[in-house]
Amino acid sequence: MSKGLPKRSEDYSAWYNELVQKADLAENSPVRGCMVIKPYGYTIWEKMQRALDDMFKETGHTNAYFPLFIPKSFLSKEASHVEGFAKECAVVTHYRLKNAPDGSGVIVDPEAKLTEELIVRPTSETVIWSTYKNWIQSYRDLPVLVNQWANVVRWEMRTRLFLRTTEFLWQEGHTAHATADEAVAETKQMLEVYATFAEDWMALPVVRGVKTANERFAGAEDTYCIEALMQDGKALQAGTSHFLGQNFAKAFDVQYTSKEGKLDYVWGTSWGVSTRLMGALIMAHSDDEGLVLPPKLAPIQVVIVPIFKGTEQLATITEKIQPLVKELKSKGISVKFDNRDGNSPGWKFAEYELKGVPVRVAIGPRDLENGTAEVARRDTKEKKVYSMDNLASQIEGLLADIQQNIYQKAQTFRAANTTKVETYDEFKQMLDEKPGFVLAHWDGTSETEERIKEETKATIRCIPLDAPAEEGKCIVTGKPSSRRVLFARAY
RNA sequence: CGGGGUGUAGCGUAGUCAGGUUAGCGCGCCACAUUUGGGAUGUGGAGGCCGCAGGUUCGAAUCCUGCCACCCCGACCA
Numbered sequence: 001m002s003k004g005l006p007k008r009s010e011d012y013s014a015w016y017n018e019l020v021q022k023a024d025l026a027e028n029s030p031v032r033g034c035m036v037i038k039p040y041g042y043t044i045w046e047k048m049q050r051a052l053d054d055m056f057k058e059t060g061h062t063n064a065y066f067p068l069f070i071p072k073s074f075l076s077k078e079a080s081h082v083e084g085f086a087k088e089c090a091v092v093t094h095y096r097l098k099n100a101p102d103g104s105g106v107i108v109d110p111e112a113k114l115t116e117e118l119i120v121r122p123t124s125e126t127v128i129w130s131t132y133k134n135w136i137q138s139y140r141d142l143p144v145l146v147n148q149w150a151n152v153v154r155w156e157m158r159t160r161l162f163l164r165t166t167e168f169l170w171q172e173g174h175t176a177h178a179t180a181d182e183a184v185a186e187t188k189q190m191l192e193v194y195a196t197f198a199e200d201w202m203a204l205p206v207v208r209g210v211k212t213a214n215e216r217f218a219g220a221e222d223t224y225c226i227e228a229l230m231q232d233g234k235a236l237q238a239g240t241s242h243f244l245g246q247n248f249a250k251a252f253d254v255q256y257t258s259k260e261g262k263l264d265y266v267w268g269t270s271w272g273v274s275t276r277l278m279g280a281l282i283m284a285h286s287d288d289e290g291l292v293l294p295p296k297l298a299p300i301q302v303v304i305v306p307i308f309k310g311t312e313q314l315a316t317i318t319e320k321i322q323p324l325v326k327e328l329k330s331k332g333i334s335v336k337f338d339n340r341d342g343n344s345p346g347w348k349f350a351e352y353e354l355k356g357v358p359v360r361v362a363i364g365p366r367d368l369e370n371g372t373a374e375v376a377r378r379d380t381k382e383k384k385v386y387s388m389d390n391l392a393s394q395i396e397g398l399l400a401d402i403q404q405n406i407y408q409k410a411q412t413f414r415a416a417n418t419t420k421v422e423t424y425d426e427f428k429q430m431l432d433e434k435p436g437f438v439l440a441h442w443d444g445t446s447e448t449e450e451r452i453k454e455e456t457k458a459t460i461r462c463i464p465l466d467a468p469a470e471e472g473k474c475i476v477t478g479k480p481s482s483r484r485v486l487f488a489r490a491y
Numbered sequence: 492c493g494g495g496g497u498g499u500a501g502c503g504u505a506g507u508c509a510g511g512u513u514a515g516c517g518c519g520c521c522a523c524a525u526u527u528g529g530g531a532u533g534u535g536g537a538g539g540c541c542g543c544a545g546g547u548u549c550g551a552a553u554c555c556u557g558c559c560a561c562c563c564c565g566a567c568c569a
Contacts, residue, residue: 157492273569275569365528
């Protein structure tokens with residue numbers, strides 16, 4: 001392991017790429033744009049999955065699994081959906097290989113051509129709605145509240161570990177309802193689940209909002225989203241929840257008979273978060289020394305580093321810390337005792353900082369004499385000597401404190417980098433000099449939105465749900481506006 | 492997909508312009524010794540189809556052609 005990361009202030013992008021790799025989260029694979037998620041990184045993803053999955057279950061959803069392949073014809077049934085995804089689909093055309101006649105390896109068997117090509121799912125609305133047609137006949141069959149954990153493929157032009165990969169892992173919820181109101185309520189409920197997860201687990205403050213028509217999901221009536229601010233002042237869309245109206249029900253002919261005996265199309269939603277959340281987690285909190293992980297998602301919450309000379313001293317320390325290890329585990333805290341010889345304590349300190357372990361406990365001869373331990377927290381780098389008595393409780397409190405502190409820190413950062421502007425000049429100046437969220441008045445037209453995007457690369461991230469009504473003038477056209485919208489340059 | 496750049500040991504690199512012994516260095520790795528409270532030191536050792544495939548040449552990491560991957564800037568996007 002080579003020392004040091006690039007500095008965030010010098011090359012944010014290089015810092016991110018190297019951090020992901022040096023902290024053992026993920027690496028590039030032999031396949032373009034696809035990543036290998038390494039055990040340490042995957043453990044974080046598993047923790048995210050578990051927390052989210054519990055929240056989905058609490059809100060009445062159950063998991064199911066739909067196929068990876070989608071018949072090509074399915075994709076053409078919802079017009080705007082095709083338009084949104086057609087350009088980035090991987091297509092399966094054959095089902096067999098054979099040995100090359102010249103012995104050079106294997107080739108695609110031209111005789112094994114599929115009569116209908118299969119699309120590797122970029123998202124599962126079509127295959128799921130074609131299934132829902134068979135599941136739903138009556139109002140008694142509604143609502144259908146299903147989620148699936150899956151991988152999807154989108155043939156992106158430019159990829160970055162976690163932020164945009166050709167294949168990525170995610171969950172996609174797909175629900176069907178008898179009324180529009182109920183579907184809208186579901187859409188909003190799941191947005192709130194995502195926001196709560198981001199804030200309580202990832203320690204990531206997010207803006208809840210609605211996308212403009214331009215930024216809406218292909219096939220949705222409304223797209224709700226959570227938007228987070230990264231340390232370089234760029235926005236990251238962290239999750240979306242779509243109100244699909246009756247679009248997919250109509251495309252796949254999913255109708256139900258109501259209590260009153262009337263036939264109608266059902267109302268749908270879909271919502272998802274992906275391994276992109278890993279990117280958000282990394283970029284939101286980490287520093288030039290490495291990852292800073294919120295305790296609730298850290299694979300290792302506490303690492304114990306013994307400082308010793310010779311096996312005898314190590315044995316003494318090992319014995320001494322057993323009660324602590326046991327007590328931490330009984331509190332559900334994941335703890336690692338790093339008794340490796342051959343790496344110096346200093347080396348280990350740097351290593352666990354790189355990997356973002358929230359709390360480090362060091363115990364050496366000095367502590368053995370005094371009945372103490374040195375406890376260092378990753379978020380502030382603060383070190384304190386504690387008595388071994390009652391140390392587990394101290395650490396438990398410290399973990400909660402760290403979780404809270406990094407959330408506060410992210411919130412303070414966001415507040416400091418969210419600015420209201422009144423004119424277009426001010427807007428442009430702000431984006432260049434102090435990148436971040438910019439709240440400004442907009443006349444509500446796609447033309448103005450497009451123009452701003454073209455001229456400044458900033459997009460409307462969302463119309464915040466909590467935006468207060470405020471009379472103003474569009475920064476570009478001067479036309480009246482009734483509330484501010486959230487602009488930023490985005491990932 | 493367009494423009495620019497880069498591929499030499501696990502990682503970082505010298506050498507490429509101007510072809511010529513056995514491809515050099517640092518980190519890491521292995522062994523031993525001394526060390527260990529912020530990335531230890533010494534000695535010895537292992538590790539290379541020079542991105543891949545063709546070509547030119549007596550001879551290619553070096554020149555030519557094609558391909559692949561990664562990085563940066565655009566267009567596209569969770």
